[in-house]
Amino acid sequence: MKIAFLVRDLCHMGGVVTATQNLAGALAEKHQVEIVALRKVRDESYFPLDGRVRVRALTDLRKHSASYDGDDPLAHEFPARYPYPKTEQKPLVSRLAEKRLLAYLDGTDADVVVSSNPRITVLLAAARGRYMKIAQEHSMPGIYEEQIQGPLFGDAYRRLDAITVLSPEERDNLGGLVPNVRDRISVMPNCIPDPGGRVSDGSSKVVVTAGVLKPHKNFHGLIDAFATVVERHPDWRLRIYGSGVEEAALRRRIHERSLYNHVHLMGPAFPVTAEFAKGSIFVLPSLREPFGNVTVEAMTRGLPVVSMDCDHGPRNILTSGTDGLLVPLDDTEAMAAAINELIEDEDRRVKMGREARRTAERFAPGPSAERFEAIVAKALSRSDVVRALPGTADCTVLPDGDVQVELARRETEDEVPAGLRLVCRDVRNAKEPVHVPFVHGTARIPRRGTLADGLWELGLASGEGYEKALRVGHCDVTDLVSPRHEPGGQGLEMLLPFREQTGHLRVRSRVRPRYSEVTGLEVMSDSVRIEADSWSGEEIVAGAAVAAVNRKDKKRVLLFPVAWAEGTRFGCEVPLDSLTAEHRHEEEIWDLWLRPADGAPVRMSKLATDVLEPFKVFKYPRPVRERSAGEASAPAKGGANRAAWWSRRGAPDPQPAAPSRVEIRPYFTTAAQLAFKTVTL
Secondary structure: OEEEEEEOOOOOOOHHHHHHHHHHHHHOOOOEEEEEEOOEOOOOOOOOOOOOOEEEEOOEOOOOOOOOOOOOHHHHOOOOOOOOOOOOOOOOOOHHHHHHHHHHHHHOOOOEEEEOOHHHHHHHHHOOOOOEEEEEOOOOHHHOOHHHHHHHHHHHHHHOOEEEEOOHHHHHHHHHHOHHHHHHEEEOOOOOOOOOOOOOOOOOOEEEEEOOOOHHHOHHHHHHHHHHHHHHOOOOEEEEEOOOOOHHHHHHHHHHOOOOOOEEEEEOOOOHHHHHOOOOEEEEOOOEEOOOHHHHHHHHOOOOEEEEOOEEHHHHHOOEOOOEEEEOOOOHHHHHHHHHHHHOOHHHHHHHHHHHHHHHHHHOHHHHHHHHHHHHHHHHHHHHHHHHOOOEEEEEEOOOOOEEEEEOOOOOOOOOOOOOEEEEEEOOOOOOOEEEEOEOOEEEEOOOOOOOOEEEEEEEEOOOOOEEEOEEEEEEOHHHOOOOOOOOOOOEEEEEEEEOOOOEEEEEEEEEOOOEEEEEEEEOOOEEEEEEEEOOOOOOOOOOEEEEEEOOOOOOEEEEEEEEEEOOEEEEEEEHHHHHHHOOOOEEEEEEEEEOOOOOOEEEEOOOOOOOOHHHHOOOOOOEEEEOOOOOOOOOOOOOOHHHHHHHOOOOOOOOOOOEEEEEEEEEOOOOEEEEEEEEO
16 A cells, blocks of 8 residues: 655654654555655754655755755745635745645555645645545644634545544544544554663653743743752752743743752753653643653653643543653642652652553554554445445425435435435534434425524435535425415424535524514615514514614614504514614614514514525615704714703704714624614715
């Protein structure tokens, strides 16, 4: 099997680089492996790489190189499709690198292509190649910026054959964020080989740690904890390996705590494992750690670990009390106590160090290669099952409002696979999925009591639990043009299926126990006439009114009595002058409610329709009313109510405000609720 790993570059120090190189080397024992880097800026990687792994750089930015690409104008342009941080002043990954990556993806003969970078994953997912596509997430997708989450969660992940994450917790988190891909998420810890060399005997009075010097690594907390350790054990030292933006701040902290003889910033070390062997205890003070390569690297050198119990890596590596100690997150005192505990019990420290070496074997090349091969095998099995499933369905809203989903006729006359279900997943993942069985290729979603209010994506679930998103063939919502209002019915329950932008099938469910549907709105020269229908089960009787409630000041309410009523249908007239007279600011919004003679107010909306976004379709004229400066509430544009201000002081306004013009805008909000906006012109 030929396996290709895609990385931004191998020219920086980081966990992704080491993890990718280590796994590539592990797989090279049985497979043909290459690493494809978008850029190259130095001659060698900081970390050792198995000689059997081929490295291909798509752009070469080394000025001394014969293949230097810096003279190409595209090497200095931003890419077109590779998601880029908006804050960047110049591209780290260029348009040239992007073009060459796309060409590589179109022409590679690899059987499996693995992206180790979420931005690259977006391009891999859209590639036309027939190879297996896998994304390795080395961080937490839930904390990615929206610019990356959007394309990943929206479409890229669902185009992949497999997604790997570092811990079971992250599998659950990502499955919650993107529920329609949870069946292809697997846990794949990083591969950390034993580098060989000296192993700690636990006798040195040195505590070690390592990592990039950034705030979430919490080295300042470790310095504070070590101040407590030094009070009891002044002959022990702390060595911090690494570099980063916090270096100066950490050095100030060391000096402020008078720890300059006990705590030392050692700078970066290659390989750092040789330095770990000089210590007797390793500490991981991180506040967030998806995995923690350095933790396993220290364990290979026989060091017990004291670690914050942060999300999610440490608790999936350590067994607290056996090969290390987990302490509560951000608890500096507990961290100091744990370090003291191991310092003061040498026998336990040495025993834990031996157990740590055994734990580290779980992440060695052999087990890591087997895990990856199992993920590929699972993805192949899933792919075979999913490929055999129908991918397109016709959807119809039946006269009673139920939604019928019928699998499109397949090229063969094969029967629908046994156990096939229609799975409805809440797009926001706030509600449990709903499963509906297929009977002879047809599933029916009842309008009432099935889908809670919200947006649902529809797909297929096989008997094995694999899922496939459904694309829309034909979608018939004709019976929703004039949906039936059941006499005496309690509220609104309506399902509106539609084709999402990517072609997949979704259903908008609207559930309102008490509801008032706007059926007509006529804009006159001096008023707006509203017709509506109450779907709440009670008839409209004398005393009912329509209320316009100011959105910012709920105490400001205008009441308009119902002019006529026939059962649940009713009408009222809103005089434009009443809105004009009450207009006090440059812009105000009034939300419309039905106030029955008895009972709570009901929001007036436009949901009983086949139109998915009523605010884009139902548009109305915007009449303008002019009023004189003497009207009590008339403000001058951009200022306070001058006339009222002078009136309260018992004096005439020396500069009366000019007559103002107010535009009245009837409209439906994005939630399809009726409102009036008044605007000073």
